[in-house]
Amino acid sequence: MRSMSVSIRAASEVDDALVAAFARLIPQLSSSSPPPSASDLLAIVDNPNSVLFVAEVDGEVVGSLTLAFYRIPTGLKAWIEDVVVDDAARGKGVGEALNQAAIAEARKRGAKNVSLTSRSSREAANRLYQRLGFTPYETNLYRYSLGD
Numbered sequence: 001m002r003s004m005s006v007s008i009r010a011a012s013e014v015d016d017a018l019v020a021a022f023a024r025l026i027p028q029l030s031s032s033s034p035p036p037s038a039s040d041l042l043a044i045v046d047n048p049n050s051v052l053f054v055a056e057v058d059g060e061v062v063g064s065l066t067l068a069f070y071r072i073p074t075g076l077k078a079w080i081e082d083v084v085v086d087d088a089a090r091g092k093g094v095g096e097a098l099n100q101a102a103i104a105e106a107r108k109r110g111a112k113n114v115s116l117t118s119r120s121s122r123e124a125a126n127r128l129y130q131r132l133g134f135t136p137y138e139t140n141l142y143r144y145s146l147g148d
């Protein structure tokens with residue numbers, strides 16, 4: 001099954017098919033976040049500090065992740081966010097291929113490491129990240145809510 005032909009690309013434009021793909025994918029990632037609009041997606045695609053990777057099988061988008069960069073005094077930070085693969089395409093290496101593409105891009109841009117977070121209840125995701133070589137990084141993650 002892992003031989004299924006998956007192609008990974010960085011989205012460079014936003015069309016109706018991409019918006020429809022995110023309308024399918026985002027509810028499988030978050031029950032509280034609405035799917036992005038075309039202009040939300042365009043803001044990511046047009047931002048030089050972020051890369052919207054999509055995975056395609058037979059020309060259809062079946063998964064995505066966003067790689068975000070920012071510069072701070074200690075270096076270039078790279079974060080993988082919003083990793084999701086369509087339920088029907090899981091368990092075939094699509095998530096792995098997306099993450100490998102993001103890691104390669106982060107290396108190319110000179111980041112020293114790539115970070116991500118994943119709740120421990122996300123068992124498939126945690127297994128995948130550890131299999132790829134991500135290791136737990138002990139820190140307290142704080143969040144200050146600004147309401148909605």
Ligand SMILES: CC(C)(COP(=O)(O)OP(=O)(O)OC[C@H]1O[C@@H](n2cnc3c(N)ncnc32)[C@H](O)[C@@H]1OP(=O)(O)O)[C@@H](O)C(=O)NCCC(=O)NCCS
Nearest residue numbers: 083084085090091092093094095096118122124125127128
């Ligand atoms: C996490 C996720 C992106 C993985 O995508 P994927 O394409 O299935 O990833 P892979 O096939 O490369 O590997 C996933 C692992 O889960 C297993 N798996 C996931 N779904 C499976 C399914 N439906 N059937 C069988 N195995 C499955 C895979 O066999 C693999 O296990 P392994 O690492 O022990 O080999 C996907 O499960 C998903 O979108 N989950 C919901 C959203 C989510 O949790 N996102 C991560 C946020 S941090």
